[in-house]
Amino acid sequence: MQTTNLAIRKRIVTLFLFFILGFLGLMGRMFWVQIVRGAELSEKALENRMRDVPVKAKRGVVYDRNGRELAISVSADSVYANPAEVRKSGRAEEIAHTLAQILGLEEENVYQRITKVSGFEWIKRQVDFKTSAQLKKLDLPGIGLVEESRRFYPKKSLACHVLGISSIDNIGLEGVDRQYNDIIGGIPGRIVIEHDAVGREIPEATHRYIPPTDGASVVLTIDETIQYIVERELDRVWEARKPKGAIAVVMDPRTGEVLAMANRPCFDPNDYKQYPEVNRRNLAIWYAYEPGSTMKIVTAAAGLEEGVVRPNSRFFCPGSIKVGKETISCSQGRAHGAQTFVEVVEHSCNVGFVSLGLELGLDKYYQYLNAFGFGQKTGIDLPGEAKGILVPRTRAKQIDLATMAMGQANAVTPIQLLTAVSTVANDGVMMKPHLLKEVLDADGKVVKRVEPEPVRQVISKATARELALILEGVVQNGTGQNAYIEGYRVAGKTGTAQKISPSGGYLPNEYVASFVGFAPANNPRLACIVVIDAPQGYPYYGGTVAAPVFREIMRDSLRYLEVPLQGVPKVEKGETKETVSVPDVVNLTLDDALTIIKRQGLEVQVEGSGDLIWSQAPRAYSKVKKGTKVIVYLSEVNQQAGEEEVTVPDLQGKSMREVARILAKIGLHMEPQGYGLAAKQNPAPGAVVKSGSVVVVEFGPAP
Structure with a gap:
């Protein structure tokens, strides 16, 4: 027991x-x-019975510098499905058929989406208002609509390469929309709805709306009017010369603000998928090309800054120059003979620039290449900027130096070259190019302002101003005469370069024609570059293809900005359109002067005898009616340099560079006093003096 x-x-x-x-x-x-695991499992339980409908934030508005809308966000409904509710209704096939007809989709594809084992499925994003209203009226079970915003570009293709594009998910993909996506994009919101175990919406249950935070708006440096002018001129050259590409950029050299940037081919960002992807490339910051003679500006700047050359330095061009075993020729083998450095630039003489480059040496030349920003990004606030291509310093030889000095061997981007030339226009100070001007909050108040950013002093103020006067001569007397703008002093340089072949060497019949410059030359307000890739037909030179585009862009832009005219009086009210500007013929031969004056529709009266003109009336750049008689005064004695006596020409209103050129040509010396344009001179115009005499010229501000 x-x-x-x-x-x-x-x-x-x-x-x-x-x-x-x-x-x-x-x-x-x-x-x-x-x-x-309490918190984790509670969260999972909440997720199982909650359905999230995303609500995208509206992207901020993109304005031009004057407050005009370039990109906005507009509302559009998107169609979604709750597959559990669709299956529960037992009408899945009927719903799929109806949706497919209304939305223009394949019925089988719609059926698979609305019966998929998931809590949420998009059917079609951003439908039009009529379609949205029709679906709301039908009230199909398990089918809902949510308001989204989409990007809209009211000016269509205008500034498309600057603005870029946005995806259907409201994310910036290219251009400013991508660069400043964090600012413009905002923070998305959501609608949260509670459902039971079989996917039915629970009445009186949790319904939360988490509103999105709309993006901030931005103000760009772009000026819509100047942008329109640029695109108008690119369209004209695109139609006339049918090139492979065309690029133009306008910048304020004092601040680095980009006022216009355009490329051809282009696209409409509202419907960008209908265009080839290549159309969306921003060639202004991406296209690397051999610049040709426009790069001679950098060589000239280096030579002047280092004291290797002066404006009156003498060169002799026999038509070609040997560098090692290679022979480099001037364009078309032309021999320019004896010339000053000013004339070397005006004639774009390869021999002169090769000689200057070799005298500078590799180390100095690379120093200035780097200082001017070549081989590195400018830092412009756009995605996809290229660095360009420089011959590595360690591999560079004398022949490379020779070809670089005249604009070959290295590849640059248009924005790099424009930034470098703007440095010359801005007294030698390089400014960082930029597009963002201001950021605005929801109330339109400025929350951030982008200030101009100096990068470095590349050349001295004196060198920059001296070079500007020399470049003005290119437009007045040299290869850039097609860029001349009546009433404005224009400085610039032409460029014509053979295109590099993908297999090596150069293509025999394809060229890049370009022009880069600024105006007014003595107080620059605008700098502009025009690059035309492979224009069809002849002539294909920068001076004949790109310079006229530059001229039209700059002329209309300067007038739009109300930049005062220089050297010509303002047109008075009632003045007929048959008025013309009197050309400057002082120091020209009589034959040349007759041709130029008659081309303007003016008559000529000759006074005196001799070969060269020492004065004229009316003065150069005066506004007169067609048919007006221009009196030209010839020297009574031989004016060729080296003769015993010469006649002093009328120098009033001319730049220091022009005065130096005119006096040097007839064997006289200049003693300058002050800066600006010639106001007084001693001896007076028409005086006969011995060759080698000194002429005292007083310079002052432009009237």
Whole structure:
């Protein structure tokens, strides 16, 4: 009996121990679920019964510098499905058929989406208002609409390469929309709806709307009017010369603000998928090309800054120059003969620039290449900027230096070259190019303003101004005469470069024609570059293809900005359109002067005898009616340099560079006083003096 009781006690104790262990196990499990993983499992449970409908934020507006809208966001409904509700309705096939007809989709594809095992499926994004209203009226089970915003570009293709594009998910993909996506894009919101285990919406349950935070708006440096002028002129050259590409950029050299940037081919960002992807490339910051003679501006700047050359330094061009085993020729093998450095630039003489480059040496030349920003990004606030290509310094030889000095061997981007030339226009100070001007909050208040950013002093102020006068001569007397703008002093340089072949060497019949410059030359307000890739037909030179585009862009832009005219009086009210500007013929031969004056529709009266003109009336740049008689005065004695006596020409109103050129040509020396344009001179115009005499010229501000 005692043994039986002991056995029973053992069984009870064992059972009790198992009960205790089981209870502890349950308690441990409860602790694990409720305490350790409580928050995690609660979140999962919430996710299982909650349905999120995303609500995209509206992107901020993109304005031009004058507050005109370039890119905005507009509302559009998007169609979505709750597959559990669709399946529960038992009308999946009917719903799929209806949606496919209304939305223009494949029925099978729609059916798969609305019956998919998921909590949320997009059917079609951003439908039009008529379609949205029709679906709302039908009220199909499990089918809903949510308001989204989409990007809209009211000016269509205008500034498309600057503005870029945005995806259907409201994310910037290219251009400013991508560069400043964090600012413009905003923060998305969502609608949260609670459902039961079989996917039914629970009445009176949790319905939360988390509103999106709309993006901030931005003001660009772009001026819509100047942008329109640029694109108008690119369209004209695109139609007339059918090139492979065309690029133009306008910048304020004093601040680095980009006022216009355009390329051809272009696209409409509202419907960008209908265009080839290549159309979206921003060639102004991406296209690397051999610049040709426009790069001679950098060579000239280096030579002047280092004191290797002066404006009156003498060169002799026999038509070609040997560098090692190679022979480099001037354009068409033309021999320019004896010339000053000013004339070397005006004639774009390869021999002169090769000689200057070799005298500078590799180390100095690379120093200025780097200082002017070549081989590195400018830092402009756009995605996809290229660095260009420089011959590595370690591999560079004398022949490389020779070709670099005249604009070959290295590849640059248009924005790099324009930034470099703007440095010359801005008294030698390089400014960082930029597009963002201001950031605005929801109330339109400025929360951030981008200030002009100086990069470095590349050349001295004196060198920059001296070079500007020399470049003005290119437009007045040299290869850039097609860039001349009546009433404005224009400085610039032409460029014509053979295109590099993908297989090496150069393509025989494809060229890049370009022009880069600034105006007014004595107080630059605008700098502009025009690059035309592979224009069809002849002539294909920068001076004949790109310079006229530059002229039209700059002329209309300067007038739009109300930059005062220089050298010509303002047109009075009532003045007929048959008025013309009197050309400057001082120091020209009589034959040349007659041709130029008659081309303007003016008559000529010749006074005196001799070969060169020392004065004229009316003065150069005066506004007169067609048919007006221009009196030209010839020297009574031989005016060629080296003769015993010469006649002093009329120098009034001319730049220091022009005066130096005119006097040097007839064997006289200049003693300048002051800066600006010639106001007084001694001896007076018409005086006969001995060759080698000094003419004192007082210069002052432009009237």
